[in-house]
Amino acid sequence: MTEATERFFASLPARAPAVLRSPVSGTLQIDLSRDSSRTVHWLVRLRPGAIEVSRNRGPADAIWYTSEEMFDRLVTGRAQAISSVLRNESSFSGDVVLFLLFRKFFPDPPGTHDPREAARTQLGRLP
């Protein structure tokens, strides 16, 4: 598994209070395929303000399937989750609300700037 993915899962409990503010609870299993024969499993239990991360398999309310490589791009902001589903590089089954909630942990694309700074700089309103 990739280092970025490891770091991402390790960061989740600390970020949960800011990200998980909806009254939604449930378990999402994330299956990451390495090659045709191996799949790495993560299990996240989401509830308001908190997340538990483990390396178990189900039972889960939803399962999200993708490749290790794809997931690495998601957790580093280099790819976006929903387009990956539309082109079938990711897929999921089960409760979609959990998928939509979990994607909020994914970061901005690398090198992103605050659009307000850009707009104000363009008009010479910022130093």
Place this chain on the structure above:
Amino acid sequence: MKQLVSILDGNTFLVSDNRGDVEPSLDFPTGLFSFDTRHLSTWLLTLDGERLHALSVDTAESFQTRFFLVPGEPTHYLDAKVSVIRSRAIGGSFAEELTVLNHSGKEMEFVVRLDMAADFADLFEIKHVRRKMGHTTATVGEKELRLAYRREGFHRETVVTTSAPAHVEVSGMTYRVRVGPRGEWTTRLHVSTIVYGARGVDIRANLPLYRGSRDPDAIRKEQDDLIAQAPKLGCDCQPLAGAYRQSLTDLAALRYESITLGVRLMAAGLPWFMTLFGRDSIITSLQVVPFLPELVPPTIMMLAGLQGHRIDDFRDEEPGKILHELRYGETAGFEEQPHSPYYGSADSTPLFLILLDEYERWTGDDKLVRGLEAQARDALAWIDTYGDLLGTGYLWYQTRNPDTGLANQCWKDSWDAISYRDGRLPGFPRATCELQGYAYDAKIRGARMAREFWGDPAYADRLEREAAELKMRFNRDFWIPERGYYALALDADGRQVDALTSNIGHLLWSGIVDESRAGRIAEHLLGPRLYSGWGVRTLADDQGRYNPVGYHVGTVWPFDNSIIAWGLWRYGFRQEAGQICGAMLEASRFFGGRLPEAFAGYERSVTDYPVEYPTACSPQAWSAGTPLLLLRVMLGLEPQGEHLIIDPAVPEGMGRVELLDIPGRWGHVDALGRSRTPHDHPRGR
């Protein structure tokens, strides 16, 4: 322009010419589409090598059509020895029954041929054709033709099967048939559109609500069930009765199952907009909430679930922002277009808050408002942070995706829609006036939700204070004293973009207009420059860019007029609101009760009938919602606490209007109204 015939079920739809044929088209989306992909680009019937001509087409229902066809040119119709009936229906998949009728007294032999092809074009590739990145294959089977498209993991298929034996080739099916004297021959064709998921199964099979393909009876029952839940309208005005019925049918037909999300959402309009739009779905929901409140929660839930959470320049996304448009096709998947989803609208976020509050006021469903507190707070925060791009206390927009993003991120989103009076275009960013009205209303409604449901009176006070400050600021900066109306927008330097537009009507709806100025606004809206006789034009007819057939610069939009009528009512201009209601309903008669997306801004006295905008979408959700909102305006329906206030002001000559079983937190109530004119005989209620 050739007359086109469409049938639809959710976001699967078929657009053909008036004999039922589909030929590759480069400018208009003809063919069979499902989830933004064209599954049939050719579907062309010949009899003995000859094209057919339509004697008549039955288009009474949204999901099925029947074509009565004969070979040859119109002059030969009288002695046709053979005719063809082509019956088709759409219900998840597409089915067509072909019947050849031999009218002669002897046995005849015919060659029936259907040309078939699928280009698997993404809807965005119709106008901008390019070479497909994936590859298409065709597989011939016994009584079956399978057309497939693959690009990496993206996999779509069209499977055509026939009931009668045929000679199947990669380009179509041919039947050599013998038909006895006065006999007939029939084959049934079935076309499945398959969207493959990761495990090689149709993605939709995993959706909790997916019912697979349905027959016409099932669709009719579902539509009837939905319509049965709506209040019953009794009225003397035939156009109103017809428009109401047509609206309910169209709204039922436009519901679709989201491929990725597993809930039933409302598509915005056939053929270009058969998907979820933030603005369109919110405005439609606002129009229908008094009638069919159960249509609203899935839209609110999905918009909340897809709320922006990161800064993404390609998608114009920011934390807290509500989406503009979600697409399902190849160009969205492979990021050639930003619709996964795209967030390029500055109004969907305040409109989302307005809808959430309006929905609760009607239904008393406080669970939704409580459950979405976090999303609503994020939306309110967006208005004051990322939305206020320049830090001047207004909502501004400027795309960060100059290639495929939208320049104008308000409802008038065509490139030339926002102009000065003399026709010049302002630079970016731009702050259009109606955005500020929506922001004002969103804060007022946010305050109510914070006080009543979120237990945060301090936040409520703050929002109300900010709203009051915004109203004061707006009336100072946008008002053009010498012209007596509000500027369309502010440009980046804070100068007024001074065109006279229908946007000022939205300001009445929002309540941001100073009472003392409302009369001037009403006069402009019903004055000769904006009012065509059929409705309020998007742009006044003496402005630099006015064009009676310009998409947002002179046409009349029914939905726009419904919001304007609501605004006039809000400020007490009942007669003026009624005038718009009456004109819209009269216009609807010319479209069989189905108001199109837009019609031309010509003066009513010049054309005598409303001229449809050339490529207008129809049916379109917020046009279908228009007669509903007009009814609300005429009957003066407004929830107050646990009750429904009914304060009718029915326009002159419309007679009796009664709406029975209006659902809401009060259970069901009836509203009765009648116009008062000299020639209406007074009758007891």
